[in-house]
Amino acid sequence: MGSRRKARECALQMLFAADVSGTRADELVRTYWTELGDADVEEPARDFATRLAVGTLSHLQELDERIKSRAEHWRISRMAIVxxxxxxxxxxxxxxxxxPRTVAINEALEIARRFSTYEATQFIxxxxxxxxxxMDEQHPQEHTTTEDEEEADMNSAEGEREMGKGEG
Known part of the structure; x- marks a missing residue:
């Protein structure tokens, strides 16, 4: 698993804890990394996870409005917490x-496959x-290579090398 996906999973765990407990973001982050978080997560991934969790918590109303606009017949409060x-x-x-938005979707689906149900993955x-x-209609996203894509390319190349070792 790539470090960016691990960071997203850590951010999800922080968001889940915040949703259940109502703990403030700064206190939640401190508690997560000192008591709950994975000690093997390297500093860049920790920073990314923290930025995602704190950013998400600070923009909840905006995010929930976007989600509500497309979650027909669903209230945010009725969705499963995860x-x-x-x-x-x-x-x-x-x-x-x-x-890139497609990367964010793919990452969300991979995380949903791990932490939720098949039906939820389709819903998400x-x-x-x-x-x-x-968003694409309003503001097309220019393509730039991101750390996520570079990490995916590296993981793909590693997999190809591993497969090649067994041949011949």
Whole structure:
């Protein structure tokens, strides 16, 4: 698993804890990294996870409005806690990070496959894809290579090398 995905998973865990406990962002981050977080997460990933969690928490109203606009017949409060926080995290990346929207969606779906249900993955994909289409119409995103894409390329190359070792 790449360090950026691990960072997103840590951010999701912080958001889940905040949603359940109502703890302030600064206190939550401190508690997460000292008591709950994965000690093996390297500093750049910790920084990214913290930025995602704090940023998401500070923009909740804006994020929830975007989600509500595309979650027909669903109130945010009725969604499973993990699902609504996966959505919030991805929409935060759409709006406030340089991550390509398709990468943010793919990452959200991979995390949903790990932490939620198959049905939830479809639900999350539908909402994120609709929000992405809305945003693409308003503000097309220029393509730039991001750390996520570079990490995916590295992981792909490693996998190809590993497969090649067994041949011949």
């Amino acid at each position: 699902d609504r926080n996966i959505l919030r995290l991805a929409v935060y990346e759409f709006l406030h990070e340089p991550t 994909n539908g909402i994120l894809d609709a929000i992405k289409r809305d």
